[in-house]
Amino acid sequence: xxxxxxxxxxxxxxxxxxxxxxxxxxxxxxxxxxxxxxxxxxxxxxxxxxxxxxxxxxxxxxxxxxxxxxxxxxxxxxx
Amino acid sequence: xxxxxxxxxxxxxxxxxxxxxxxxxxxxxxxxxxxxxxxxxxxxxxxxxxxxxxxxxxxxxxxxxxxxxxxxxxxxxxxxxxxxxxxxxxxxxxxxxxxxxxxxxxxxxxxxxxxxxxxxxxxxxxxxxxxxxxxxxxxxxxxxxxxxxxxxxxxxxxxxxxxxxxxxxxxxxxxxxxxxxxxxxxxxxxxxxxxxxxxxxxxxxxxxxxxxxxxxxxxxxxxxx
Ligand SMILES: Nc1nc2c(ncn2[C@@H]2O[C@H](COP(=O)(O)OP(=O)(O)OP(=O)(O)O)[C@@H](O)[C@H]2O)c(=O)[nH]1
Ligand SMILES: [Mg+2]
Numbered sequence: 001x002x003x004x005x006x007x008x009x010x011x012x013x014x015x016x017x018x019x020x021x022x023x024x025x026x027x028x029x030x031x032x033x034x035x036x037x038x039x040x041x042x043x044x045x046x047x048x049x050x051x052x053x054x055x056x057x058x059x060x061x062x063x064x065x066x067x068x069x070x071x072x073x074x075x076x077x078x079x
Numbered sequence: 080x081x082x083x084x085x086x087x088x089x090x091x092x093x094x095x096x097x098x099x100x101x102x103x104x105x106x107x108x109x110x111x112x113x114x115x116x117x118x119x120x121x122x123x124x125x126x127x128x129x130x131x132x133x134x135x136x137x138x139x140x141x142x143x144x145x146x147x148x149x150x151x152x153x154x155x156x157x158x159x160x161x162x163x164x165x166x167x168x169x170x171x172x173x174x175x176x177x178x179x180x181x182x183x184x185x186x187x188x189x190x191x192x193x194x195x196x197x198x199x200x201x202x203x204x205x206x207x208x209x210x211x212x213x214x215x216x217x218x219x220x221x222x223x224x225x226x227x228x229x230x231x232x233x234x235x236x237x238x239x240x241x242x243x244x245x246x247x248x249x250x251x252x253x254x255x256x257x258x259x260x261x262x263x264x265x266x267x268x269x270x271x272x273x274x275x276x277x278x279x280x281x282x283x284x285x286x287x288x289x290x291x292x293x294x295x296x297x298x299x300x301x302x303x304x
Binding site for chain 2 (some may be wrong): 027034
């Protein structure tokens with residue numbers, strides 16, 4: 001894996017990243033696409049919940065909380 | 080209103096269908112992404128007080144209210160916010176079932192003017208289900224504040240359905256919205272929704288499934304006779 005490429009749940013709060021790949025399939029993949037997570041979409045990690053999961057992200061103008069399980073299947077490149 | 084078994088899924092759908100079948104009222108669904116101002120539009124039009132908030136997931140069951148326009152009674156149904164018709168939760172299922180199966184006379188899709196693009200996914204999905212749609216571009220004041228300009232006319236031409244810009248908080252644009260809803264529900268405005276063409280594999284598969292559904296339908300009709 002390239003240095004700046006990682007699953008979304010690992011990017012630090014306050015950082016933005018660009019979606020490069022979705023590794024989920026079926027319904028969960030479709031759900032991510034419906035949230036606007038298509039390739040090249042810029043996502044910002046906003047804040048973690050007290051337990052660290054879920055994490056709130058800014059996705060195309062909406063704040064959306066994703067569980068680590070979901071976010072780990074979104075591969076991004078830090079920008 | 081709590082989210083009980085009674086208010087979700089099949090029983091909710093049945094309840095929803097009943098309102099329409101029992102009256103000559105015009106049934107209008109209010110759909111849209113979470114937090115776009117559906118309940119605010121609902122409250123402004125009906126004078127009711129459906130809970131509103133600035134965090135998503137406020138509306139967890141449908142609320143119903145009435146308004147009069149041109150001597151007609153319109154029954155407005157405030158649906159929970161959803162990003163997609165492919166439901167992921169009980170609330171999203173309510174929205175999907177109503178839009179897809181309750182056959183409202185018109186569906187108003189409330190979209191957020193400050194992030195229009197992300198809202199258009201649901202608009203396109205709804206346009207695939209019904210052509211009786213009015214798009215309400217809400218939060219126009221917020222968009223203006225953020226220096227976002229929206230060409231309502233062009234959007235309407237591109238989507239093939241009426242588009243109205245509103246500020247549901249102060250009621251701006253709502254009379255125009257009611258007018259468009261009247262027009263669409265009474266077939267005075269004929270819409271021509273944009274049709275998304277998918278790649279060949281998908282289109283072919285859709286065609287196959289449609290053929291099968293038509294066949295099933297005619298079988299069911301035979302049994303009925
Ligand atoms: N500035 C501004 N704020 C608005 C407008 N419409 C709604 N709001 C505010 O936006 C927030 C969300 O509004 P709601 O009506 O609860 O949104 P909703 O679509 O019903 O939300 P869900 O039911 O959770 O999906 C509230 O704080 C409203 O006061 C508008 O046109 N302009
Ligand atoms: Mg609401």
